[in-house]
Amino acid sequence: MDTQLLVNGAHKLGVNINDTMAAQFSAYTELLLKWNETMNLTTITDPDDIVIKHYLDSLTCLKAVKFRKGDIVADVGTGAGFPGVPLAIVRPDVKVVLIDATRKRLSFLEEVINTISNLAEEGNAPNIEILQARAEDAGRMPEHREHYNIVVARAVAEMRILVEYCLPLVKLGGVFVAMKGPQVEGELALARPGIGTLGGGRPEIVELTLPGTDIQRSLIVIKKIKPTPEQFPRHGSKIAQKPL
Ligand code: SAM
Secondary structure (H helix, E strand, O other), rough: OOOHHHHHHHHHHHOOOHHHHHHHHHHHHHHHHHHHOOOOOOOOOOHHHHHHHHHHHHHHHHHHHOOOOEEEEEOOOOOOOOOOHHHHHHOOEEEEEEEOOOOHHHHHHHHHHHHHHOOOOOOOOOEEEEEOHHHHHOOOOOOOOEEEEEEEOOOOOOHHHHHHHHHHHHEEEEEEEEEEOOOOOHHHHHHHHHHHOOOOOOOOOEEOOOOOOOEEEEEEEEEEOOOOOOOOOOHHHHHHHOOO
C-alpha cells in the first residue's frame, strides 16, 4: 500500500494519519487482498484504488459530520468494513458498531479487528463491535433503537429504503449519513416523505471529489429531529415492496 497516497489524501480531508494508523491500514489491505482470493469481499483490488475508493471515500464522512469523543457510530451494511473500519482506525475515541445481515464476512472482520488492535498503541485500540443482524431488525431492538449518535451507510440500498433501515437507529439529535455518488436529487426526492415520517429533518447534501481524482461523491446528511413512530421500521419485505 502507498502510505503517502493515504496520508496526503487524508490530509486533504482534514484527517491526520499517524504511523500507527498507516500500519493498521496497511495490514487491512493485506488481509483484504488475502481473504478476497477465497471470499467475495471487493471488486477493487489495485492497492492505490483501495486507498482512494475504499479508505479515503470512507473518511469523507468526517467532512460531512463532526464526530465527538465518545460518540457511538453504526455502519449499516458494512460488508468488508466500509466505511466503519477506516473511521474506527482514525477515530479510536469513538465506538463503531459494524452491522451486516450476512454472517459470511464476520470471520474476516474479526481478524481485521484483532490485527489492527494488536498494532495499536497501549490504550488506544480502535473500538469496534460487530452485530450480525438486519438493520430493520436491530431498529426494533430496545438496545439498538435510537441508540446511535451517527449512523452511516454506503452502497446498501436506494434512499427511500435506506432511510427506514437507518433512521430508527439514530438518537434524537443524532444524524444519518448516506454515502452516495453524484446526482442524488431524484433518489432523495422519492425518499423525502419517508424521512419526515421516520423523524428526520431536512436533508443536506455535501458534495465533494475524492482527493487526487475527479470522482464525485454526495453525502446526504439527515438530522433526527423527532422520535421514530413505534410502527417503524417495518419488516424487510414490506420496506422493499412498499417504500414509504
Ligand atoms: N458498505 C460496504 C461497502 O460500501 O463496501 C458494503 C456494501 S455491499 C454492496 C452491501 C452490504 O449491505 C452487504 O454486505 C449486505 O449484506 C448488507 N445489507 C443489505 N441490506 C441490509 C440490511 N437490511 N441490514 C443489514 N445489512 C444489509
